Amino acid sequence: MTESISSVQETVVNGDIVTTVTETKTLNPDHTVTTTTTIDKTDHADEDNHVTTINQTTSTPSPDLDKQIIRQIEYYFSDVNMLRDKFLKNEVIKDDGWIPLSVLTTFKRLQSLTTDFKTIMDALKKSISGILQLHETEDKIRRHPDRPLPNSHAELELALKNRTVYVEGIPKTADVTLDKLLHFFDKYGSTDNIQMKKQPKTKDFAGSVFVVFPSEEKAHEFVENSKKTPVKYDDGSILECSLQDQLTNRGKEKQAKKEKKQEELEKKTNEHLEKLNNENCLGALIHLAGMAASASRELIKEKFLPFAKMPWIDFNRGDPEAWVRLNEANTAKDVLEKVLAAGNGKLVIGDKEVTSRVVEGEEEARFWKEANEKRAAQRTQKNERYSGGKRGGFSKKKRRGGQKRKNNQNQSNESDDDDGASSESNSAKKMKGVTTD
Template sequence: MAADTNGSGDGISDLEAKIIKQMEYYFGDINLMKDKFLKEKIQEDDGWVTIETMLKFNRLRQLSPEQSVICGALKKSDSGLMEVNEEGDKVRRNPSKPLPEDSKERRDELNARSIYAKAFPLDAHLDELMAFFETYGAVENVFMRRDFHKKTFKGSVFVTFCTKEDAEKFVKEEGTKYKELDLEKKLFKTDYFKEKTSNKKKDAKPPKPGKPPVEETKETDEEKAKTQMTKNAVLFFKGLNTETTREEIKNFFSDHAEVGWVDFDKGKAEGYLRLREPNSAGPTLEKAKAANDGKIIIHDTEIETRVVEGDEEVEYWTRMFKDIAEKNSKNRRGGRSGGRGGRGGYSRGGRRNRGGPQGKKRKKD
C-alpha cells in the first residue's frame, strides 16, 4: 500500500501541530516500546493502523474526531516519522525508522536524557508543561506524577528530552522558574531514585536487638514492583455514576477477560481494574469497546477508560504491594495480641502454648 509523503510543515495550525505531536508520541520510541496494544495492532497489517482505532485514544479524540483532519495534519509533518496511506484512513510509523529494541543499553540511554522536576502548580495542565519544557529543547515525553489514591497532580514530573544536552541544560540552569515560581528540585531521573533510596535508608528504624541489619543492597519498592507486577494488566476508569457498584464493573469486563480485582469504592467516580493475565489490558479495552459501539457504559453512564502504562503503572503496583504488606502486618499483630490469651492459653489451632501445663486436655465449652 503506497503512502503519501509528508509535507514541509509550512502553514501548520495550532490544532494540526498538537495532532502531529500527539500522533508522533503514540508512534514514538518511548510509548511504542511499552504500548502492547498499539504494538499488536502494528503487526496486523504491515504496520498500518486505522484512524478508527487511533480515535479510541481519548487525548487524540479530544483534539479532533475527524479522520480527514488527523491525516491532513500528519501530511504536513516534516519529521518523517509517520506515513498516511493513499485512502487517508490508515497511518503507520515509517518503516525506515524501526523501533529500537528494549535493552539495558536503550534504557540507560533514555535515562541519560530524562529528568525529574518538582514544585509545579497543582492545577497545571499537560500542554502548559510541555510548552515550558520545550523552551529548553525538543521533548519526547512529559509524565505528570499523580497521587495514588486521589489521582490529583502531585506537582512533580518526569521529562524525557530528545537529547542529553538539552536535559543537562535544564538541570544545570540556576534559578529556573515556572510562571514566577521557583522550582524546588531539578535532577536527572536516575539521581532522583538514588536520592529517594538513600533517604529511605536514613529514615529506616534501627534493627531490633538480635536481628540482622537490613542489607544495603536492598531493592527499592519500585524495583520490587517491577519484578512482581503483572505487566500491562491494569485499566483506569473515571466518570462513574456514584451509584455504581464494584460488582457491576467486574461483570461488565468479565465478558472480555478474567478480572483479578476492582480497586474501587462505591460513591467515588474513578478507580482501577486489575486483570489476571499479563498484556491483557489493551486487548480487553478494545474488545469491550467493540462490543458496545466504541463506548464503555456502566450503570447507564459512559465512562472514560484507559490502559495504565509506564511510570504510572509502576507507581500503581508499588502502592498496591505496600498496602498489602501493611494490611498483612496489622493482621499479624492483631493475631498475636488476641490469640495467645496468656500463659497456658490456646492458639487458633487449638494446641496448647508451650508455657502452659502439659498433658491436660481442655474441657469443652
C-alpha cells in the first residue's frame, strides 16, 4: 500500500498553449519514494489538439530509510551484538570478517526495511560512524579492522555501563514500540542500542529503557541536559534519566539496606529464640497420632482441660498428629494417665480413638528446638507488621489495643485457622513459664 507524501502543480501560459506540470511523491511499502511528473499541454488555438504525457517516474530511497538501514546494520556489527550473536560470530570467521548482503537480508528487521542490495549499499555510503567497511564488489560488508571488538565480556560490560542511560516514565502502552523509541531518541543524537525493559512474567513493556550512546561523553551530556530541560515523551510524560553506573550505585545502596535489615531481623529472631529456649518446659509434652478428619484444637483441649491449666495445642485441622504442651514441667505422664482414666483407658477425639504417649529424651529436645525456631521467626514477623505506626494513621498504642480486643474475641471462639496458631486465654499468657506467639 502506497501513501501520498506531497503533490505540486504549476501552470504556465504561453500564448494559446497552457502547460500544467504536476509532481506527485508517494511512499512505497519498501520505504522508497516514487516521484511521478505529469505534463499536460493544451493548445487553445486548436481545441482538438490536447497532448498529455508522463515525463518521468523515478523511485528513490527516502532519507528516513537510509537512516534506518544505517542504524540497523551498524547495530548488527556493534560491540553489544557481535559479542553475543553466535550466528554472526560464526559467519565472520568464514571470509576474513566479510558478511554477504545475502546473509544480512535474511534478518527480519532489515527485511522489513529493504532487501535491495543497491539501496542498502547506497545508504551505508552515507554512514559516518566508521564502524563499517564496504567491499568494492558492493555485495558484502564487515566491521572495520580499525574498530576491533573488546577483548572480553567484562571489558564490554564496563564500556557499555559507562555510556548507558536508564530512562523511566515511558507510558506502558501497547503502541510503544522499538521503532517509535528509536525515532523518539533520534532527536537527542545517535544511539548504539535501545533495550526495552519487560515485565518478568507477562513480558509486557515495563515503561523504562536502557539507551546506549556512542560515547561516555554523549551519555553524560544527555543526562545533564535532562536536568536542565526535562525530557518529555510524546504524550507529555516527563522522563527520569540517570547513568547506569549511578543506577548500579543505587542498587548497591538498596542491597546494603536490605542486608542490614535482614541482619537486624536475624538478631531479633535470635533474641526471641534465646528467651524461648530458657522457657522450655521439660517433661510436659504429649504426642497424639491417628487424628480424625473432624478433629480440632478445641476438641483436643476439652480432653486435657480438666487435668491441666490451659494446655497449648500444636495442631492444624486435617493433620494426622498433634502435640499437647503443658504449662508445668514433669507433669505429662500424670496428666496423660488421668486423661486415659477418664476415657476408660481410651482417648477418643472427634469420632476416632487416637494413640498417645509422653515425648521424652532426644525427641523432646528436637521438638523444642524446631518449635522455638519457628515461634521466634513468627514473633519477629509479627513485630515487624505491627511496628512503625504505618497502618491507617492510628497510633501504636491504639492499634495494639484494637489488636488485643480482636485477640480476646478470637480466643472466645473455635481457633482452627490454617496458620498453626493455638488459642489461649490472656490469664494463661501471664503464667510463669508460658510463652505465646
